[in-house]
Amino acid sequence: MNIDGVVIKELVVHPDDRGRLFEVLREDEPMFSRFGQAYVTTTYPGVVKAWHRHQRQDDFFCCLVGMIKLVIHDGRPGSPTAGQTQQLWLGEHKLRLVIVPRGTWHGWTCVSPVEAMVLNLVTEPYNRQDPDEQRLPPHHNGVIDYDWARRDG
Numbered sequence: 750m751n752i753d754g755v756v757i758k759e760l761v762v763h764p765d766d767r768g769r770l771f772e773v774l775r776e777d778e779p780m781f782s783r784f785g786q787a788y789v790t791t792t793y794p795g796v797v798k799a800w801h802r803h804q805r806q807d808d809f810f811c812c813l814v815g816m817i818k819l820v821i822h823d824g825r826p827g828s829p830t831a832g833q834t835q836q837l838w839l840g841e842h843k844l845r846l847v848i849v850p851r852g853t854w855h856g857w858t859c860v861s862p863v864e865a866m867v868l869n870l871v872t873e874p875y876n877r878q879d880p881d882e883q884r885l886p887p888h889h890n891g892v893i894d895y896d897w898a899r900r901d902g
Contacts, residue, residue, distance in 0.1 A: 750830070750833060750835060751830070751835060752821045752822075752823045752830045752833060752834075752835045752850075752853060753823065753828050753829045753830040753850075754828075754848075754850030754853070755821055755835060755847065755848065755849060755850065755853075756780050756847070756848035757837065757845055757846070757847050757848075758774075758778075758780060758845060758846040758847075758848075759844070759845050760772070760773065760811070760844040760845055760846060762844060771844060773809075773811050773846055773868065773870070774809060774846060774870060780848060782807065782872055783872050784870065784872070785806060785871045785872045785873040785874045786870075786871050786873070786874040786875060787868065787869070787870050787871075788868075788869055788871075789813075789866060789867065789868050789869070790866075790867050790869065791864050791865060791866050791867070792815075792817065792857065792858070792859040792864065792865045792867070793859060793864050794815075794859050794860075794861060794862055794863065794864065794865075795858070795859060796858065796859055797856065797857070797858045797887040797888075797897045798856050798857055798858070798887075799820065799854075799855070799856020799857065799858075799885075799887040799897070800822070800854045800855070800856045800884065800885040800886070800887060800890065800892075800893055801854070801855065801856065801882050801883060801884045801885070802824070802851075802852060802853060802854045802855065802882070802883050803851050803852075803873075803881045803882060803883075804851055804852060804881055804883075805851060805873050805881045806851055806871045806872045806873035806881055807848055807849065807850050807851050807871070807872045808848070808849040808855070808869055808870075808871055809846055809847075809848050809849075809869065809870040809871070809872075810839070810846070810847050810848075810849060810857075810867055810868070810869055811839070811844075811845070811846045811847075811867070811868045811870075812839045812840035812841070812865055812866070812867050812868075813840075813841070813866045813867070813868055814840070814841060814863065814864070814865060814866035815840050815841065815859055815861035815863045815864055815865030815866060816838060816839070816840030816841065816842055816843070816859070816860050816861040816865060817838070817839060817840055817857040817858065817859055817860060817861075817865045817867065818836060818837070818838055818857060818858050818860050819836070819837045819838075819839060819847060819849075819855065819856075819857045820834060820835070820836050820837075820855065820856060820857065820858075820895060820897075821834070821835045821837070821849055821853050821854070821855045822834045822835075822853065822854040822855070822893045822895065823835075823853050823854075824852070824853065824854050824892070824893070825852040825853065828852075834893070834895060838860070840861060840865060841861075854885065854892075854893055856887060858897055860899070
């Protein structure tokens with residue numbers, strides 16, 4: 750199940766004798782909307798960074814090192830996928846760019862044994878005086894019913 754507005758781009762890796770190259774996003778791709786800021790964040794193994802959402806910006810996530818489980822919850826009234834939750838795995842074993850649309854709650858947990866490094870390309874620069882961010886606790890917040898525990902099987 751895909752949340753309305755979530756776009757996933759599988760990345761193509763070009764290896765040669767020197768190493769690897771992969772493009773994350775180009776301005777001439779249909780999924781590109783605008784550039785606001787680029788930053789990198791890391792997450793230690795087993796840590797959950799969630800929940801937050803933005804009203805003015807879209808997030809373009811690409812996990813460069815390690816692996817994360819990205820979870821998106823659609824809390825937008827009137828959305829065709831309102832109330833639904835989507836899980837995606839991305840990182841060095843599943844290179845992809847995921848566009849998380851404004852208005853959706855999202856977060857991730859590092860599922861690799863090494864620290865995950867995530868590139869975020871956002872459509873708006875961070876405004877320190879008026880941050881475009883709402884937050885909820887990751888567990889038992891009364892809004893999103895999601896269990897971040899690892900599922901063995």
